[in-house]
Amino acid sequence: MLHNTILLALRSIRRNLLRSFLTMLGIVIGVAAVITMVTLGNGATRAVHDQIASLGSNLLMVRPGQRQGPGGGGGGAPAFSEADADAIAAQLGGIRAVAAEARSGATVVAEGRNWNSTVTGATASWLDAANWTLAAGRPFDEAEQRAGAAVCALGATVARALFQGRDPLGERLRIKQFSCVVVALLAPKGQGAMGNDQDDIVLLPLHTLQRRLSGNRRVATLLVSMEEGSDSAALQARLTLLLRERRKLAAGEEDNFNVLDTRQLADTLSGTTRVMTTLLGAVAAVSLLVGGIGIMNIMLVSVTERTREIGLRLAIGALERDVLLQFLIEAMVLAALGGLSGVLLATLASALLAHAMQLPYLFNPGVNLLSFLFSAGIGMLFGYVPARRAARMDPIEALRHE
Numbered sequence: 001m002l003h004n005t006i007l008l009a010l011r012s013i014r015r016n017l018l019r020s021f022l023t024m025l026g027i028v029i030g031v032a033a034v035i036t037m038v039t040l041g042n043g044a045t046r047a048v049h050d051q052i053a054s055l056g057s058n059l060l061m062v063r064p065g066q067r068q069g070p071g072g073g074g075g076g077a078p079a080f081s082e083a084d085a086d087a088i089a090a091q092l093g094g095i096r097a098v099a100a101e102a103r104s105g106a107t108v109v110a111e112g113r114n115w116n117s118t119v120t121g122a123t124a125s126w127l128d129a130a131n132w133t134l135a136a137g138r139p140f141d142e143a144e145q146r147a148g149a150a151v152c153a154l155g156a157t158v159a160r161a162l163f164q165g166r167d168p169l170g171e172r173l174r175i176k177q178f179s180c181v182v183v184a185l186l187a188p189k190g191q192g193a194m195g196n197d198q199d200d201i202v203l204l205p206l207h208t209l210q211r212r213l214s215g216n217r218r219v220a221t222l223l224v225s226m227e228e229g230s231d232s233a234a235l236q237a238r239l240t241l242l243l244r245e246r247r248k249l250a251a252g253e254e255d256n257f258n259v260l261d262t263r264q265l266a267d268t269l270s271g272t273t274r275v276m277t278t279l280l281g282a283v284a285a286v287s288l289l290v291g292g293i294g295i296m297n298i299m300l301v302s303v304t305e306r307t308r309e310i311g312l313r314l315a316i317g318a319l320e321r322d323v324l325l326q327f328l329i330e331a332m333v334l335a336a337l338g339g340l341s342g343v344l345l346a347t348l349a350s351a352l353l354a355h356a357m358q359l360p361y362l363f364n365p366g367v368n369l370l371s372f373l374f375s376a377g378i379g380m381l382f383g384y385v386p387a388r389r390a391a392r393m394d395p396i397e398a399l400r401h402e
Contacts, residue, residue, distance in 0.1 A: 013330065046360050087242065293382060
């Protein structure tokens with residue numbers, strides 16, 4: 001009996017293909033919109049998390065001023081020194097690497113081409129602390145670090161802009177008034193969490209930058225990389241206490257430095273993108289309800305058109321539940337076919353948009369299955385009223401219908 005009812009429903013859908021397609025279109029668009037929004041949102045969340053992770057594993061970034069960013073109060077706060085980094089490494093446990101870092105913007109010149117870039121001076125442990133690896137060449141040795149030698153390492157963007165595909169190792173690069181020898185190439189990292197190009201960098205030994213560019217021994221940032229499994233909150237508390245002692249802050253004075261935990265930043269930004277994904281998914285789900293209303297409207301029209309057919313079935317012995325089931329299955333098949341088409345459309349659209357937006361494509365079977373089942377449920381919900389109206393028709397009145 002159920003098999004015959006399904007065949008009748010499919011025959012009715014095939015009889016009016018254009019109308020059936022237009023009826024399904026709302027469900028197709030609704031399902032595709034929900035899945036696409038959620039998939040792109042999940043990809044954005046992963047991208048943000050990966051970009052934050054590229055800053056460093058379990059990294060604490062310590063800077064002068066009471067907070068990060070513009071207006072952070074860092075203008076009057078004293079800078080750090082290389083001795084602060086040495087003290088942190090010597091006196092605090094649970095630390096993998098500590099690096100002192102200073103930065104300066106400068107125009108770099110090589111082979112008649114120039115490029116405005118960020119010049120970073122750092123101590124020997126910077127590569128480890130900041131999660132950088134070398135694509136070619138060698139790190140600065142201890143003698144070069146101590147003497148402030150004229151050596152440098154290039155990020156991928158700078159190397160591409162100045163040397164245009166040629167191997168820059170061993171070549172000379174001019175930065176303002178002095179030139180340095182390229183001894184290493186940094187492995188590409190790509191875009192940073194704040195939209196900056198992390199590969200637009202020239203790396204120098206810290207003493208080289210201090211003596212030849214900045215003219216002072218100030219350190220702008222301390223990078224503290226924690227060991228895996230370290231208690232971030234406890235380590236931050238000990239780090240804060242140590243820096244307060246070294247900066248001679250009284251008990252009632254506020255910290256004139258700030259500590260940023262990249263894991264907390266990743267969790268915050270990922271949480272924000274997840275909320276936005278949920279919101280966009282909820283907005284897109286409204287179109288599913290609109291599609292359900294379309295199904296109910298067309299099914300009511302179909303019931304009216306087929307009044308004599310319904311009356312004939314009831315007159316020759318069909319039960320009310322048989323008629324109810326026929327129209328209910330017809331509505332569910334329309335919605336299910338729309339849901340399946342929406343899943344296929346969303347898979348294609350998500351892959352194309354993720355590639356265009358440079359986001360990772362993360363196929364989520366749970367979201368796809370839930371959207372499909374929800375679309376079928378929409379068909380059952382909105383198809384019940386027309387099906388009930390058909391099942392409760394008076395056969396005699398139905399047969400009289402013109």
